[in-house]
Every structure is written in C-alpha cells, then in structure tokens.
Amino acid sequence: MFESLSDKLSGIFDKLTRRGALSEADVNEALREIRRALLEADVALDVVRSFTDKVRDRAVGAGVIKSVTPGQMVVKIVNDVLIETLGQDAQPIDLAATPPVAIMMVGLQGAGKTTTTAKIAKRLKERHGKRTLMASLDVKRPAAQEQLAVLGRQVEVDTLPIVPGQTPVQIAKRAMEAARLQGYDVVLLDTAGRTHIDEPLMAEMAEIKTSSKPHEILLVADALTGQDAVNLAQNFDERVGLTGIVLTRMDGDGRGGAALSMRYVTGKPIKLIGVGEKMDALDEFSPTRIANRILGMGDIVALVEKAAQAIDAEQARKAAERMAKGKFDLQDLCDQLAQVEKIGGLGGIMGLLPGVAKMKDQIAASGFDDKMVRRQRAIILSMTPKERR
Ligand SMILES: Nc1nc2c(ncn2[C@@H]2O[C@H](COP(=O)(O)OP(=O)(O)OP(=O)(O)O)[C@@H](O)[C@H]2O)c(=O)[nH]1
Ligand SMILES: [Mg+2]
Structure with a gap:
C-alpha cells in the first residue's frame, strides 16, 4: 500500500530535513517534487492542486523558513494536509438505527462485494457482538448465493436460506422480515455486480434501496482501478446515493491514487479497506494512520x-x-x-x-x-x- 508514494516522499523529506535552513526556493522545489510524486501515484489532478496549494499557504503562513527545524515543519504540514485530504477522522460503519439495521453492498463485478460482506459480518460479530444475517441478492450469476452461504459457514455467520426463483427485491424483503422475526441486529445485503454501470443495474439498486431502506449503502470498489474507482463512486452516488466506500485490493495497490482522491472528489468517506483474500483482511480506514504510513512513519497503531x-x-x-x-x-x-x-x-x-x-x-x-x-x-x-x- 502506498509504497511508491512513500518512497518518493521520504526521499524529498530526507533532503529537506538534512538542511539547517530552508529558502523559499527550497520549499518550492520540494513542492514541485511532491506534486510530481502525487501525480505519479495516480492522484486526481484537482486533489494534487488543492494539496500543494494548501501546503504552500501554510508553509508561508507558519513562517517555516524562519522556524527552528524548517524541514520537519514542512513534513508536519504535509502530514496534516494529507490527513485532511483523506478525510480527517476515521468513519466506521454506522449502526445507530433501529435494528435490524440494513447494510447494502453495491459495486461492479468482481470488486469484492461478497468477500467484503462476509468480512464485515465476521468483524461485527467478533468486535461488536452483533448478530448478523447475510443475504445474497445475486440471482444473475449461478452459484452466487451458494458462494455467500459457504463464506457464512466459514465465518460462522447465518445466511438467509436460498429460495430459488425469487427476485432481488423479494429476497431483500424476506431477509428484513426474517431478521425482524428472529431478532438479528444487522442485515447485510450482497447485491449482484455488472461489468459496467448500466441502467438496469442502477434501477435494480434503486428498487432494492426503496424496499429495504438500508442505513448504509457501501460501494465496494477495486483500488487497483485507480481513478476509475473514483468515477464509479461518483456515478453510483448520483444514482443510488452512497454512505461510504470500501476499497478492496489495497494489498496490491502500491500507488494509492484511488484512496487519496476518493474523499476529496466524491465527498464520501472510505470506511474500510480490503487488504487480502482472507476473512480477517479488512482494516478500518484511518486517515491519521494512513498518513503515517505514507510518510514512512510506519503504522504502529x-x-x-x-x-x-x-x-x-x-x-x-x-x-x-x-x-x-x-x-x-x-x-x-x-x-x-x-x-x-x-x-x-x-x-x-x-x-x-x-x-x-x-x-x-x-x-x-x-x-x-x-x-x-x-x-x-x-x-x-x-x-x-x-x-x-
Ligand atoms: N487480494 C485481495 N483480493 C480480494 C480482496 N477482496 C476480494 N478479493 C478477491 O476478489 C475476488 C472476487 O471477490 P468477490 O467477493 O467474489 O467479488 P464480487 O464483487 O462479489 O463479484 P460478483 O458477485 O461476481 O460481482 C475473490 O477471489 C476475492 O478473494 C482484497 O481486499 N484483496
Ligand atoms: Mg458477489
């Protein structure tokens, strides 16, 4: 995660912090290099511009050049701006609603919806002691419902019994009904993916949303698709409305462009990140910790x-x-x-x-x-x- 950006920034900061005093030219040079590093990490142009502008304003305002340890001051400013760009505070899944709280998972084919559904269920059970029911609304792909059932057995979370021939909306209704009757705290609705955004998909998502009134609608997007993931989030948000984003395959994404641009461009928080195929490979997205990691401070927390x-x-x-x-x-x-x-x-x-x-x-x-x-x-x-x- 973020290896390439982290490498470049630590090189830039090494140069800065090694000097006793910084001239304005030094700061400008560093900013140029930061700008290049961000662009190479596939961060959206708007985000890069706003980022470097903020750093420049504060570096000038804080009198960096006159400060005792100018290099470190710049590092601190970059750290702060990075955290703001990533969304400041961690935003966990919100369960503050009358149970059963429905969480709807949406996204393109193969993004990791089903896997993430099971990971979240496991997490809610183990860390929050929630009774969760998972239901697959995927009637398109053969064996999709069975896939969720298998994962459910693996993480020991219940799945809604499969009734062949039902539509996604019918399954969602049945899931909510079953959860109410059996006293579940949370219902996770895993929807079907498509290869690209199309009208039938959006119409289906909107219909499920209306019938099950989810408290959270999480877009599951593949971090490896970079800026496409950000555009996808914008499209989904306009049509269905999102409450948050889960970026999967962060384990394979050395650049991090999607993670860095997502919040700024879409205004939606990244709530969780997928960091592997195992059922435990799901991390909370904490802007502070991610910034620490990018700036090479490691992630001690x-x-x-x-x-x-x-x-x-x-x-x-x-x-x-x-x-x-x-x-x-x-x-x-x-x-x-x-x-x-x-x-x-x-x-x-x-x-x-x-x-x-x-x-x-x-x-x-x-x-x-x-x-x-x-x-x-x-x-x-x-x-x-x-x-x-
Ligand atoms: N490395 C890695 N692999 C992941 C991650 N999340 C999911 N995967 C893998 O991605 C593949 C597809 O995951 P699924 O959960 O089936 O994707 P989906 O979105 O439900 O796919 P459809 O239902 O066909 O639309 C699986 O092989 C997962 O193991 C992740 O965070 N990291
Ligand atoms: Mg699936």
Missing part, C-alpha cells in the same frame, strides 16, 4: 492492534519471564515464530514499523523472509519434546 488480537498476553508474559531467567528453549522459539506468522509474517510486521520502508530493498536483498520462519518452525516441530527442551 495497526501493529499494536494486530498484536493485541493475535498475541496471547498471558503466554507472552510467561515467555518473557522464561527468557529473563535464561530458560528460553526451542519450544519457546517455535511459539514466538508462530505468533509472528499470526500477525502477518515478518513482511507484515516490518511494513508497520517506522523507518523500515526505507530499508525495504536491503531487507529483500538479505533473503530474510517468511519461508525461513516456516522452515524453522518445521524443523523444530519435527523434534521430540526432549530435543526441543
């Missing part, structure tokens, strides 16, 4: 959150005690390695640490990777308990 979820605190405390007593054996090492894998592997952890972005190439060149961790574990696991001790 995400690391801490991940660690808090994946690591057994009690086990970690015991391991630390044993280590302090000099009793660390191969079994302990094996447990530690297992936890590293749980948090997302070495790559996952490293990416979240401040400053590591700059060493990425060296790390890759050292041949230090997750395969090594797995191999080490396999070696230890093949030993007898005695050998491990």
Whole structure:
C-alpha cells in the first residue's frame, strides 16, 4: 500500500530535513517534487492542486523558513494536509438505527462485494457482538448465493436460506422480515455486480434501496482501478446515493491514487479497506494512520492492534519471564515464530514499523523472509519434546 508514494516522499523529506535552513526556493522545489510524486501515484489532478496549494499557504503562513527545524515543519504540514485530504477522522460503519439495521453492498463485478460482506459480518460479530444475517441478492450469476452461504459457514455467520426463483427485491424483503422475526441486529445485503454501470443495474439498486431502506449503502470498489474507482463512486452516488466506500485490493495497490482522491472528489468517506483474500483482511480506514504510513512513519497503531488480537498476553508474559531467567528453549522459539506468522509474517510486521520502508530493498536483498520462519518452525516441530527442551 502506498509504497511508491512513500518512497518518493521520504526521499524529498530526507533532503529537506538534512538542511539547517530552508529558502523559499527550497520549499518550492520540494513542492514541485511532491506534486510530481502525487501525480505519479495516480492522484486526481484537482486533489494534487488543492494539496500543494494548501501546503504552500501554510508553509508561508507558519513562517517555516524562519522556524527552528524548517524541514520537519514542512513534513508536519504535509502530514496534516494529507490527513485532511483523506478525510480527517476515521468513519466506521454506522449502526445507530433501529435494528435490524440494513447494510447494502453495491459495486461492479468482481470488486469484492461478497468477500467484503462476509468480512464485515465476521468483524461485527467478533468486535461488536452483533448478530448478523447475510443475504445474497445475486440471482444473475449461478452459484452466487451458494458462494455467500459457504463464506457464512466459514465465518460462522447465518445466511438467509436460498429460495430459488425469487427476485432481488423479494429476497431483500424476506431477509428484513426474517431478521425482524428472529431478532438479528444487522442485515447485510450482497447485491449482484455488472461489468459496467448500466441502467438496469442502477434501477435494480434503486428498487432494492426503496424496499429495504438500508442505513448504509457501501460501494465496494477495486483500488487497483485507480481513478476509475473514483468515477464509479461518483456515478453510483448520483444514482443510488452512497454512505461510504470500501476499497478492496489495497494489498496490491502500491500507488494509492484511488484512496487519496476518493474523499476529496466524491465527498464520501472510505470506511474500510480490503487488504487480502482472507476473512480477517479488512482494516478500518484511518486517515491519521494512513498518513503515517505514507510518510514512512510506519503504522504502529495497526501493529499494536494486530498484536493485541493475535498475541496471547498471558503466554507472552510467561515467555518473557522464561527468557529473563535464561530458560528460553526451542519450544519457546517455535511459539514466538508462530505468533509472528499470526500477525502477518515478518513482511507484515516490518511494513508497520517506522523507518523500515526505507530499508525495504536491503531487507529483500538479505533473503530474510517468511519461508525461513516456516522452515524453522518445521524443523523444530519435527523434534521430540526432549530435543526441543
Ligand atoms: N487480494 C485481495 N483480493 C480480494 C480482496 N477482496 C476480494 N478479493 C478477491 O476478489 C475476488 C472476487 O471477490 P468477490 O467477493 O467474489 O467479488 P464480487 O464483487 O462479489 O463479484 P460478483 O458477485 O461476481 O460481482 C475473490 O477471489 C476475492 O478473494 C482484497 O481486499 N484483496
Ligand atoms: Mg458477489
């Protein structure tokens, strides 16, 4: 995520912060480079313009040139403007309505609607203790409803029983009715995708919206499509009305143009981002944390959150005690390695640490990777308990 932009900006800032004093020419030069970096990251032109204008205004207003650490001051201003562009505060899914709260998922074919529906359901269950019912309104693609049922079993969330021959609107009504009768908190409506925006799709979405009155309408868009995702959001918003956006495949998007332009262009918040195919690979979109990540400060908060979820605190405390007593054996090492894998592997952890972005190439060149961790574990696991001790 954002690797290329992050690389470029850290290069620009390195140059700035290394100097004692900055001239106006230095700031202008840096702004030119920032502008180029943003454009190369596929950020919309309007956004780039507004971004650099804001940074320039504040840099002048704040008297950067006279300040004690001018370079850092510029970094701070860029950080602030970045956060504003991304939407300032994180906007989680809003469930403040009379249950069952309906959430409707819309988007083009293959954007990740069904996967994201199941990811959200899992998250609502595990983190918010919500009883969720998922319903697939996709009667176009064969086995689409079955796909959601399979994911439902996987994440242990109920899906609406499939009744062949019903229209999407009928299914949506049945889902709301079932949820009311059975006391569900949330109903997730997974709609069918199309290859492109067309009239029948929009009409169908509008009809489902009218009949089920969703509290949230989330557009699921593929981050890899860059500016197309932003245009898509605008189109959907005009016709159906959106309450938020989920950008999927952020794991494969090194540039980040869609994420950076979305809020500014559409005025709609990105609520969540998909960062992989697994059911846990869904992150909250926090402008502060994303800005930190882009500016190469790492994403310590995400690391801490991940660690808090994946690591057994009690086990970690015991391991630390044993280590302090000099009793660390191969079994302990094996447990530690297992936890590293749980948090997302070495790559996952490293990416979240401040400053590591700059060493990425060296790390890759050292041949230090997750395969090594797995191999080490396999070696230890093949030993007898005695050998491990
Ligand atoms: N790497 C990655 N893959 C994802 C992500 N989200 C979804 N996918 C994959 O994208 C593919 C399509 O996902 P679906 O959820 O079936 O997409 P859909 O929008 O429901 O597709 P239709 O129902 O056909 O319109 C699947 O193979 C998912 O595993 C993500 O955040 N990262
Ligand atoms: Mg689907």
